[in-house]
Amino acid sequence: MAYSVSGKSIEADEEGYLVDINQWNEELADLIAKDEGITMSPEHWEVVNFLREYYAEYQIAPAVRVLTKAIAKKMGPEKGSNKYLYELFPYGPGKQACKIAGLPKPTGCV
Amino acid sequence: MSILHTVNKSPFERSNLDSCLKHANQGDSVLLLEDAVVAAIAGTAFAARLTDAAKMVKLCVLGADLKARGLDPAKVIDGVAVVDYAAFVDMAAANNAVHAWL
Amino acid sequence: MEEDFEGGIVKKFMYVNRKAPYGTVYALEVLEMVLISAAFDQDVHVAFLDDGIYQIKKGQDTKELGHKNFSPTYRALEGYDIEKLYVEQESLDERGLTEADLLVPVEVISRAEMAKLMGEMDVILTA
Numbered sequence: 001m002a003y004s005v006s007g008k009s010i011e012a013d014e015e016g017y018l019v020d021i022n023q024w025n026e027e028l029a030d031l032i033a034k035d036e037g038i039t040m041s042p043e044h045w046e047v048v049n050f051l052r053e054y055y056a057e058y059q060i061a062p063a064v065r066v067l068t069k070a071i072a073k074k075m076g077p078e079k080g081s082n083k084y085l086y087e088l089f090p091y092g093p094g095k096q097a098c099k100i101a102g103l104p105k106p107t108g109c110v
Numbered sequence: 111m112s113i114l115h116t117v118n119k120s121p122f123e124r125s126n127l128d129s130c131l132k133h134a135n136q137g138d139s140v141l142l143l144e145d146a147v148v149a150a151i152a153g154t155a156f157a158a159r160l161t162d163a164a165k166m167v168k169l170c171v172l173g174a175d176l177k178a179r180g181l182d183p184a185k186v187i188d189g190v191a192v193v194d195y196a197a198f199v200d201m202a203a204a205n206n207a208v209h210a211w212l
Numbered sequence: 213m214e215e216d217f218e219g220g221i222v223k224k225f226m227y228v229n230r231k232a233p234y235g236t237v238y239a240l241e242v243l244e245m246v247l248i249s250a251a252f253d254q255d256v257h258v259a260f261l262d263d264g265i266y267q268i269k270k271g272q273d274t275k276e277l278g279h280k281n282f283s284p285t286y287r288a289l290e291g292y293d294i295e296k297l298y299v300e301q302e303s304l305d306e307r308g309l310t311e312a313d314l315l316v317p318v319e320v321i322s323r324a325e326m327a328k329l330m331g332e333m334d335v336i337l338t339a
Contacts, residue, residue, distance in 0.1 A: 057284060057287075057288075058284050058285050058287060058288035059280065059281065059282055059284045059285050060282075060285050060288060060289075062245070062288070062291070063247070063251060063292070066250075066291050066292055067287075069291065070291055090252070107304070
């Protein structure tokens with residue numbers, strides 16, 4: 001499949017994950033989120049940006065368990081909880097937030 | 111605790127067998143199969159190494175792989191046992207773990 | 213083998229890396245296997261010996277190769293609660309490397325200690 005942003009076509013795999021992470025931009029993130037039924041709020045952006053920083057440092061999309069723990073470490077236990085993250089991304093912070101962030105599907109995610 | 115190590119590459123091409131022998135403990139078993147069977151034959155440049163290792167570990171070679179390569183099971187190094195697939199299975203069951211040196 | 217508090221069996225796993233990265237796909241495949249294994253709450257050990265130590269050599273730059281540099285991912289292992297990383301001293305020596313050349317904290321052990329550790333494992337996967 002492909003996304004269309006500002007008249008430009010951006011390639012994605014059959015599940016909607018970007019083929020090339022470098023083609024990501026915020027406008028595209030909004031579009032992917034809309035496809036997922038999510039309207040991006042500052043709280044959503046906080047998680048998406050965190051994921052992009054994580055990827056830049058480690059070159060992988062973290063497993064949900066690891067993401068939750070890492071967010072707890074940086075932003076405190078309230079945000080670093082399954083409840084908080086699943087409220088923001090009902091179909092899974094790993095799958096949905098990674099897709100919106102332009103990352104590949106998390107390693108270890110089946 | 112003992113381990114059955116399996117090696118399937120010739121020691122003349124890869125370091126798998128060398129590394130395996132360096133990490134095998136007393137009482138472990140080492141089974142040579144596929145291309146690694148060439149190491150079991152007497153008179154090769156690797157033979158001394160294997161003769162030495164036979165003092166510490168149980169060395170075996172898969173007969174089917176020897177025959178497939180035209181190598182005579184009668185010419186294996188002293189201390190190396192020629193085994194069949196059934197014996198391979200028995201060895202796997204008799205050890206705590208199988209370590210395939212890929 | 214020991215029973216953990218939830219009653220599941222925890223086995224000692226060791227993933228042994230013996231190959232340099234990029235020339236073959238083994239290093240990346242093992243790394244992915246290790247990351248996935250973290251989800252199963254097992255006692256995971258990761259060993260680097262022979263050319264496997266090149267996987268965690270500092271300063272890897274794959275830009276001209278057009279291949280993803282996955283070496284930073286070894287530093288993510290800690291976040292996956294995989295903290296038992298072992299490097300063999302003899303393998304470092306043979307390649308003129310020291311612990312300071314490695315991009316992740318490891319325990320450097322002798323070949324004899326590595327052999328002993330392998331003997332304590334329930335499952336060993338080498339590539």
